[in-house]
Amino acid sequence: MDSFVLPPKLLTDLSSAVDTIRGHPFINVFSHFDADGITSASIIAKALTRAGKEFSVTIFPTLNDENMQIIENCGAECVIVTDLGASYIKRFDAMSCDVVVLDHHTVYDQAERICYANPHLYGIDGMVAGCGATMAFLFAITLDERNWDLSSLAIAGAVGDRQHINGMQGLNTYLLDGAVERKFVEIRPGSLIPSGDLVEEFTLSLEPFIRDVSGNPDAVKQMLSEAGIAVGKRGSDLTPDEAERLSSMVAIKLISQGVTREKFEECAHPVYYLSKLGMDAEVLSALLNAGGRSETPGIGVGAGMGDATCMEKAAEISNESRKAVMDAIVSVVGSDNLHEMGNIQWFDSSESGSTGIICSIIMCYLGNPDKPTIGFNGSEEAAHISSRSTFSQLAKGIDLAAAMKTCCTAMGGEGGGHKIAAGGSFPRDRKDEFLHALDALIASQKASKTA
Numbered sequence: 360m361d362s363f364v365l366p367p368k369l370l371t372d373l374s375s376a377v378d379t380i381r382g383h384p385f386i387n388v389f390s391h392f393d394a395d396g397i398t399s400a401s402i403i404a405k406a407l408t409r410a411g412k413e414f415s416v417t418i419f420p421t422l423n424d425e426n427m428q429i430i431e432n433c434g435a436e437c438v439i440v441t442d443l444g445a446s447y448i449k450r451f452d453a454m455s456c457d458v459v460v461l462d463h464h465t466v467y468d469q470a471e472r473i474c475y476a477n478p479h480l481y482g483i484d485g486m487v488a489g490c491g492a493t494m495a496f497l498f499a500i501t502l503d504e505r506n507w508d509l510s511s512l513a514i515a516g517a518v519g520d521r522q523h524i525n526g527m528q529g530l531n532t533y534l535l536d537g538a539v540e541r542k543f544v545e546i547r548p549g550s551l552i553p554s555g556d557l558v559e560e561f562t563l564s565l566e567p568f569i570r571d572v573s574g575n576p577d578a579v580k581q582m583l584s585e586a587g588i589a590v591g592k593r594g595s596d597l598t599p600d601e602a603e604r605l606s607s608m609v610a611i612k613l614i615s616q617g618v619t620r621e622k623f624e625e626c627a628h629p630v631y632y633l634s635k636l637g638m639d640a641e642v643l644s645a646l647l648n649a650g651g652r653s654e655t656p657g658i659g660v661g662a663g664m665g666d667a668t669c670m671e672k673a674a675e676i677s678n679e680s681r682k683a684v685m686d687a688i689v690s691v692v693g694s695d696n697l698h699e700m701g702n703i704q705w706f707d708s709s710e711s712g713s714t715g716i717i718c719s720i721i722m723c724y725l726g727n728p729d730k731p732t733i734g735f736n737g738s739e740e741a742a743h744i745s746s747r748s749t750f751s752q753l754a755k756g757i758d759l760a761a762a763m764k765t766c767c768t769a770m771g772g773e774g775g776g777h778k779i780a781a782g783g784s785f786p787r788d789r790k791d792e793f794l795h796a797l798d799a800l801i802a803s804q805k806a807s808k809t810a
């Protein structure tokens with residue numbers, strides 16, 4: 360099979376990143392708290408351990424001015440930043456220590472002094488074809504070929520950032536092909552039916568989100584009985600007939616709730632089974648995401664590094680947070696808390712949190728598929744905003760990275776991310792002003808595309 364060829368400039372940058380860290384016995388690692396950031400940090404931590412280095416890992420919910428100051432004042436001789444950093448390259452350049460940034464977010468500045476690798480710098484789309492974990496992994500195998508086993512983590516990172524949904528692309532192809540060849544990963548056919556206990560999984564699973572069924576065990580049992588399937592069965596135990604009846608029923612429900620073809624195909628995407636870990640990449644990704652977002656994100660990194668106690672704890676946190684997120688979605692959807700404006704739709708999740716996940720589910724399964732979804736969490740003085748779009752909206756000119764940057768900055772805050780998924784923050788009392796500014800900006804993005 361023709362695999363993806365890594366661009367020469369990327370290889371040069373990776374080698375110089377490896378040279379940069381070689382001379383340092385202790386390295387300060389900074390990363391993001393989502394699945395991609397946690398897998399990135401775990402990959403770096405494993406690679407540094409194997410290279411005989413000592414290190415510390417700090418996990419941030421976001422890189423803002425306050426956290427940037429923490430990095431600037433950490434007194435490190437060498438810093439590695441993963442899945443974060445693209446919007447602060449000038450500040451990293453101005454630091455006096457050695458810095459390696461391995462990010463995939465939109466590029467604003469080129470580095471002058473530090474070592475900065477980002478797919479966008481090599482003409483590769485970091486939104487879909489290489490994530491933080493991919494970059495961390497490429498760094499790890501440049502450091503030592505034996506780090507190929509960390510490809511399992513990197514694939515979980517890419518899945519966490521949803522880069523697999525239209526098939527792995529670009530740098531992720533290189534990662535996946537190599538991992539399959541080395542038997543760390545097996546590609547299995549996808550399904551609309553979860554493999555575990557059907558009542559439990561359909562009740563807690565966010566994907567696919569079935570309106571009036573997901574989150575409600577009685578409705579799940581009703582659906583199973585209509586399909587002639589006994590309560591208590593596991594997805595993996597269904598006969599081919601049962602599996603077919605149940606998937607058609609789920610498919611019909613999804614079509615009738617207006618799920619787009621784009622999303623539908625995405626649900627049936629193949630599954631990456633991580634042979635050495637005995638679980639799907641999506642399951643690992645969910646565990647690490649939950650661990651990373653908890654009060655003690657070290658649990659996520661510990662689990663990523665293979666610690667059994669951390670893994671168990673992460674599974675517990677993950678199940679609790681699945682329940683909480685499900686409740687939050689049901690409360691947003693059930694209470695008419697989703698508001699449509701001319702060009703956007705928005706909801707308030709100040710009570711529930713989990714804004715980003717709710718935003719994704721509403722965008723894909725429940726909201727108006729033609730308008731970007733915005734989540735507003737005003738539980739703190741600085742409100743946190745999440746936004747999600749779809750590929751068909753992007754084709755109409757929508758760019759949430761630019762929109763969030765412009766509108767959050769205009770409100771005295773900051774924002775950025777990817778065209779399809781972006782976030783930001785600003786003082787919470789400027790919510791209405793922000794929503795109107797954003798609605799107008801999205802309108803002008805669409806207009807300038809058609810013009």
Ligand SMILES: [Mn+2]
Nearest residue numbers: 395442491520
């Ligand atoms: Mn990422």
